[in-house]
Amino acid sequence: MTGTPAPRPNRGVIIIEDHALFAESLELTLSHQGYAVRRLPLPEEGGSLATVRATALRANPRIALLDLDLGRFGDGAALIEPLSRAGANVVVITASGDLGRWGGCIRLGARKVISKSRPLRETLATVRRLDQGLPVMTSEEVSTLVQHWRRHREEIEAKRELLARLTPRERAVLGQMQQGRTVREIARDSVVSEATVRTQVKSILGKFEVSSQLAAVGLANQVAQASS
Template structure:
């Protein structure tokens, strides 16, 4: 029997194809379904109990979030990690590489190509160009810095401005927001101008886009009219 491989994947058809391809190459393979784990700790425990040489790890763990937080734990335990993902976001790839993944492989790649990566990892061969690895890690770091800066700017918003931005994120116009918050349209426009200035953007669309990219939520705010 070949090397012990764990596949962390909840998409049944993809998982079955991978399991078959791996077993046909003489390796011992088992699957861990992330959505069946209570939390990341139990997921990691379930993986490591199998003592894998290689973990093929889905980036999207469903309710548990993404898998970047467990990559370093798995590699520290002696397992090589290859992230297999549907994401095409280079910042996502860079985060995985920075966390210790050997490489990132899109699920859209042909199965023989994915298995070629598996073979090279098991043979301790290089699976990603060093320049490309550094480029992707740099993209991830730039994204992290961008989001940190955006979070700082969003933190400058007053409670009323947070309410107005939340209304804009819900797709409401200035008129709709004014009616919902029992304010004049002039007051709402003033709030919007202040939001744009603090966020350093030039339009409502840009403000909403920045808030979504930063994962911002208005938090515990009451209606602007109650303040």
């Protein structure tokens, strides 16, 4: 005698977002449309991105609406691949306009990336289509974003090559510049003359092919962020 099949688990929508007002707007909009939706709690103290990932996976969502910038928890992009592997349709909703970053999300398995500046009805339409098993991006849109990601990676690799030109001492000076320290402070802490530090800074600018310390620090920060 065949037993009664076990009911399928209710797989709804989860929201992973550290901006409470935006998350509440999403939750209310989707709830009014009849979706089983809940916000994933992000603890004010303790926990880590690994904690958030474990909680999200336990929720077993059909659709996950994910912000990229999760405050003290870091880059939400790290959640895309594990959620996608678990069968969730990940939709990234972000304030970032970096199309290279968007393309990276698509490569990790996100079904779509939506700007937070877009009306909520666009997110609702995306959720509806995913719930119906319909595509939410054309192959051309996917290809365009992935091309942006590739160009972004090429730019970062080129900047890494510039960093590799620095001597160990120049790297140390650059690191202090990234911390906001002045030439005078670097010279005092290193027990060298300010003229020596200025020469080292000039060498860094020359190797980076930039004209200001601000630009040099910005380049170094971009590489560091891409590596994190």
